[in-house]
Amino acid sequence: xxxxxxxALLAFHLSAWAAPMDAFEFDxxxxxxxxxxxxxxxxxxxxxxxxxxxxxxxxxxDLRAEIHSMxxxxxxxxxxxxxMVDRYGDYVLYDPPFKPMTWLxxxxxxxIFLMGLxxxxxxxxxxxxxxxxxxxxAEESERLQSLQSELNHSDQxxxxxxxxxxxxxxx
Amino acid sequence: MTEIKxxxxxxxxxxxxxxxxxxxxxxxxxxxxxxxxxVPSPLIGKPAPAFELPLLNxxxxxxxxxxxxxxxxxxxxxxxxxxxxxxxxxxKQLARSGMNIVGFNYKDKKQDAQQWLAQLGNPYxxxxxxxxxxxxxxxxxxxxxxTFLIDKQGIIRHKVIxxxxxxxxxxxxxxxxxxxxxNNL
Numbered sequence: 001x002x003x004x005x006x007x008a009l010l011a012f013h014l015s016a017w018a019a020p021m022d023a024f025e026f027d028x029x030x031x032x033x034x035x036x037x038x039x040x041x042x043x044x045x046x047x048x049x050x051x052x053x054x055x056x057x058x059x060x061x062d063l064r065a066e067i068h069s070m071x072x073x074x075x076x077x078x079x080x081x082x083x084m085v086d087r088y089g090d091y092v093l094y095d096p097p098f099k100p101m102t103w104l105x106x107x108x109x110x111x112i113f114l115m116g117l118x119x120x121x122x123x124x125x126x127x128x129x130x131x132x133x134x135x136x137x138a139e140e141s142e143r144l145q146s147l148q149s150e151l152n153h154s155d156q157x158x159x160x161x162x163x164x165x166x167x168x169x170x171x
Numbered sequence: 172m173t174e175i176k177x178x179x180x181x182x183x184x185x186x187x188x189x190x191x192x193x194x195x196x197x198x199x200x201x202x203x204x205x206x207x208x209x210v211p212s213p214l215i216g217k218p219a220p221a222f223e224l225p226l227l228n229x230x231x232x233x234x235x236x237x238x239x240x241x242x243x244x245x246x247x248x249x250x251x252x253x254x255x256x257x258x259x260x261x262x263k264q265l266a267r268s269g270m271n272i273v274g275f276n277y278k279d280k281k282q283d284a285q286q287w288l289a290q291l292g293n294p295y296x297x298x299x300x301x302x303x304x305x306x307x308x309x310x311x312x313x314x315x316x317x318t319f320l321i322d323k324q325g326i327i328r329h330k331v332i333x334x335x336x337x338x339x340x341x342x343x344x345x346x347x348x349x350x351x352x353x354n355n356l
Contacts, residue, residue, distance in 0.1 A: 045210060045313035058278060059313055062304050087311040089213040143181070 024068045034077050038067050042084055043092050051094065212311050212330040219245075219325050220309035224299035227276050227284055233299045239325040241271045242352060244318055246295070246335075247307065249279040250287035252315040258334035259291050261341065266294035270348075274298035277307050277315050320344060322351045 026032040039053030046057040052064060063084075070080050081093065090096045098106055136144065214220070223234040238245070246262055248255040266272050274295035276284045281300060288298070301307050310319070320329040329347040331340045 048207060058304070062308060066305075066308060086213060087308060088313065089211060089311075091210045 024064075026068075027072065031071050035067060035071055038077060038080055039064060041094050042067075042081075043094055045088055045092065209332050210313065212327075212332075214311055214319075214327050215330060217327060219319070219321050219327055220306075222299075222301075222306040222309060224301055224306055227274070227281065227288075227298035227300040233273070233297055235325065237297075238273070238321050240323060242323060242348065243321045244270055244272045245275050245310075245321060246272055247275045247277050247310075247312050247315050247317040247319075249277045249315045250283040251279065252277075254334045255316045256291065258316055258336040259294075261334075261336040263292055263294040265335070271296055275307070275310075275312075276300045277312060278302065278304040318344070320347055320351075 024032075024035065026035065036053065040051045042052045042063065044050045044052045044055035044057055044060045044063075046059050047055050050060075052060040067080055070083065075083075084092045090102065096102050096105065219235050219238055221235045223232050225232055244265065248259075262272065272295050274293075274297070276298055279300070279302065281302070284298075284300065288295075304312075310317075314332070316331075316334055318331040318335050319327050320331075322328050328351055329344060331344050333340060335341055335344060
């Protein structure tokens with residue numbers, strides 16, 4: 001009984017996943033392939049995290065029908081994309097073109113990654129060089145001293161705190 | 172002297188992650204205040220798309236040529252659209268102040284639309300009915316309400332996405348109206 005229920009629930013789930021596809025007929029397999037490709041590359045503007053292939057919004061349905069009739073009329077993939085961009089802007093493309101408006105979008109992540117890499121390299125290199133050379137430069141020994149005195153200070157204050165706490169615990 | 176320099180440098184290094192973190196916070200915070208639903212229209216500055224649509228009330232058609240000659244608002248609305256109801260008072264006010272407004276009834280049933288206007292008032296000089304939403308695609312409409320400002324030459328000058336009753340939307344629209352009526356009247 002439980003298994004039956006599980007299967008029923010699973011089937012229900014799968015049907016909810018199925019992409020909403022209206023019945024379209026095509027002249028050729030290639031045409032149908034282009035249709036599905038376009039539907040997956042164009043963004044639905046109403047429900048913005050879906051492609052128009054997977055959206056049930058009224059506008060997505062209209063756009064699917066529009067793409068279908070344009071394909072039947074012999075329009076190419078590029079022409080249909082241009083048609084959409086003319087009306088809805090680059091936003092409608094999941095793969096926006098590279099131009100001044102979008103360069104940050106394209107280069108940004110790579111630039112941040114390279115910056116991180118640069119800093120990491122410098123950090124590692126600095127550590128290596130100080131361990132390899134063995135001897136400290138004047139600047140480094142000075143820094144070491146200041147760090148050590150800092151450390152001593154914090155050690156002292158810590159032990160003071162600890163003894164304070166011990167006192168409190170005892171009372 | 173060198174110690175101070177050294178300290179400055181190490182301070183700088185120590186706070187660098189914090190500074191970068193701060194900048195990221197600012198960047199992301201600004202991102203959060205922006206509304207991703209506002210998709211800027213590529214049609215601004217371009218001629219109104221050609222269309223010919225039947226009138227909602229009565230016989231006849233209206234086409235894009237009829238938009239020329241006056242500064243016009245093209246208000247996209249539907250009876251199923253809640254925000255259209257919200258903005259309707261402001262649309263009526265605009266009409267009373269002498270603005271030429273064309274209603275663009277989007278994906279609606281004729282009867283529902285007529286009833287809606289009878290109930291809430293009709294501020295439109297003319298209402299065109301785009302029942303299947305095909306003409307709206309050419310206008311880049313992706314929801315209702317949307318309002319286009321078209322100048323005397325039939326060029327789209329501004330687009331309001333969402334209700335014009337929103338103060339920011341209203342002010343932005345009025346700024347452009349002022350600008351083009353100053354130049355062209």
